[in-house]
Amino acid sequence: MDFAKKHARLVAGLIILVSVSFFLGARYGKEQALNSAALANLTNTATIPSANVNFAPFWKAWTILKKDYVPTSTSTNVVTDQDKVWGAIQGLTASLGDPYTVFFPPVESKEFATDIKGSFVGVGMEVGQDTGVLTIVAPLKGSPAEAAGLRAGDKILRIDDKDSARLSTEEAVRLIRGEEGTAVTFTIGRQGKTAPFTVKVVRQTINIPTIDTKDMGNGVFYIALYSFSENSPELFRGALRQFVESKDTKLILDLRGNPGGYLEAALDMASWFLPSGQVVVSEDYGPGKDPTVYRSKGYNVFNDQLKFAILVDGGSASASEILAGALSELGRATLIGQKTFGKGSVQELVPVTDDTTLKVTIARWLTPKGNSISHQGITPAIVVARTEADAKAGKDPQLDRAVQFLNTGK
Secondary structure (H helix, E strand, O other): OOHHHHHHOEOOOOOOOOOOOOOOOEEOOHHHHOOHHHHHHHHHOOOOOOOOOOOHHHHHHHHHHHHHOOOOOOOOOOOOHHHHHHHHHHHHHHOOOOOOOEEEOHHHHHHHHHHOOOOOEEOOEEEEEEOOEEEEEEEOOOOHHHHOOOOOOOEEEEEOOEEOOOOOHHHHHHHHOOOOOOEEEEEEEOOOOOOOEEEEEEOEEOOOOOEEEEEEEOOEEEEEEOOEOOOHHHHHHHHHHHHHHHOOOEEEEEOOOOOOEEHHHHHHHHHOOOOOOOEEEEEEOOOOOOOEEEEOOOOOOOOOOOEEEEEEOOOOOOHHHHHHHHHHHOOOOEEEEOOOOOOOEEEEEEEEEOOEEEEEEEEEEEOOOOOEHHHHOOOOOEEOOOOHHHHHOOOOHHHHHHHHHHHHOO
């Protein structure tokens, strides 16, 4: 896989930064460059369903709707035959029960292509499906969503007056996004709260935060990474340089609320701590197919004596889980905090026509020891909660516990 293509693969939806979403993990390289002739060829050679699939009910339903359907009002939008085809494909993808496999008709496909290029107006959080419920993975640091008090793990029950129960993440994105300065109201269910409550958030242009550093004293250096963007490997390298120059010997990497991003960024960061060739993550395509294995580039500038803790929580997803899982399983860091989100599947963007796209799950991520990130997330070696009361009081028992661990070894 060439460098450009690897950079275009998103591990979980970075570009959340809009208002919300993605959980991509997507390839968006050479497939996007297919021309019309190639698409026609693909269409002509598409796999035909097995002989025992009965399409008669589909065509009967098509004929009935074509002949008998009458709109309930004159204001109902006209639905063309082509719109019905797009709807049928959306139903086909929905039948798989995978919230990350989605068909984009022309308008939605164009919006999605704009999203992954990176300029957004929204509320600054990522959402995904957790046991079938629309859930906030993490609000971005300094975003309108964070300022309004939305938290990782919050369940979105309604978006304005729309029930979220049947919404895909992409449909939720379209509802949450809007013009700058306008407001969107969420009905939220939160663990520990006896009843749902509403939160109003004003949409703004989202500036993507990436990294913060701090010398905490007593030999402890702190790096907070908020996303795995294209420029985060270079920023992380600079942060590590600050750590080395500080003469500190203990390192905390804070991945809490980091919903992921570029796979290449996670690989590059892991490479500072691992020897060349060490497995960082594998891409499992299912039985009978060879996995793709991603290995350390071998920068490996820190010896085995580095005291290293990584903070994670329910907002740590995808690329965060790849990095944390690799460094913990390979004995380079100790995880502290709460169980991660559990987003470890890979989506590929494939053009269906010149103006429509299919985002399809093609694989799942496995840690160096073969554990599926999507199965249950990653549970830290040292479990420490940070409650809503802690946050309101400005307390951070997870960070305090990491400092204690690095100073005492316990």
